[in-house]
Amino acid sequence: MKRVIETKEVAGQSPNYLLAKMQHLVDWAVNSSRANSLWPMPFGTACCAIEFMATAASRYDFARFGMERQAFSPRQADVLICAGRLPFKLAPVIRRIYDQMPQPKWVISMGACASTGGIFDNYAMVQGIDTIVPVDVYVPGCPPRPEGLLYGVLLLHKKIRGESLFDRVPRRDEQPLDEHGLRLPPEQIDEVSEPFGNSIHQFRSA
């Protein structure tokens, strides 16, 4: 609010003037509405979903941040929260859910497995959901505590408040898969899927 509206002291007159740019006012109104009523689409596949449920329940209660209504239909959702590891068998499912969500839409990747594949560096697991759908906020942890997820949500609020209707935000365009049926170039997928950390010590290839 402070950034949007300037107040000006005019000598001898009260009340003082309020000056604001129309653009900023519109952005402020739109972004506040968006940020404060994010409807999550929970995509819970593993233990992170348990923490997600704890976040939604009364003790942590992410309804405080406007996420009152969980949309179990992608058509009424704003933010896709992938909580848990994503096997290749579910990759087309999450992609379809993402495609079905209306703009504006955001994605939170919750936990180590959703973000990087985590400890599951094997034949069945997607090494980071960002090879399938674009991701806005990565929440680290295995699984993240509810505070961690709430921090991620607040970071997403911050990101939403920084957007502007009047500048073109590329993320607000639909991003279909390319002609090869991929979201990223193949070299990039191979690169982000490289083993790292402890899994470089796993040698069990024939």
Added chain:
Amino acid sequence: MNPSVDALRATFGNAIGRGLESCGDTIVYVARDRLLDVMRWLRDTPGEEYDYLVDVTAVEYRDRERPLEVVYNLRSLGRHADLRVKVELDPRQELEVQSVVPLWRGADWLEREVFDMFGVAFQGHPDLRRILMWETYAEGYPLRKDFPLRGRFSRAEQVHQALAANPEAHYSMEELSIAEAYQELPPDMRERLRHGERGRIPESE
């Protein structure tokens, strides 16, 4: 040692291999071509009555010389007795064994899982398809020892194939609850289901 082993040996002779006891469980090895007879005898003979097939699984050992084993865990619900039956398969030859689905209907998915993970072909199985991996999965059998941990294809190729898959492709018409309503479906949906949305299955080409 479970007395069923001696009874088996008396009935089937050479078809019964060694029997041993491990952690309180009795294990008996059976010749591959007599498996179905042995299993039927174990299920139907009074005094044996192994009426419950607990699990079907398989083991491949690190030692390449050792055969691959298909393991059947049997239980007699009435007698409270357990028996583990094993069949040895030479991994250098075709991995084939008779299906026990005619004896226990519940072996259907268990055998499909063994087929999916180890490539053991169960002869006489009514619907031998992959069950955990998707049907068009072309990288091989993940639990075999010669299967690389991260799969045979590059990550990009794996993502490509996964995204090209149809999420509905894992169901056959029989598995869908709408099967009986097939005639009442809209024509376009009927067309899609009739062709099967299971995609191209590499082995079938």
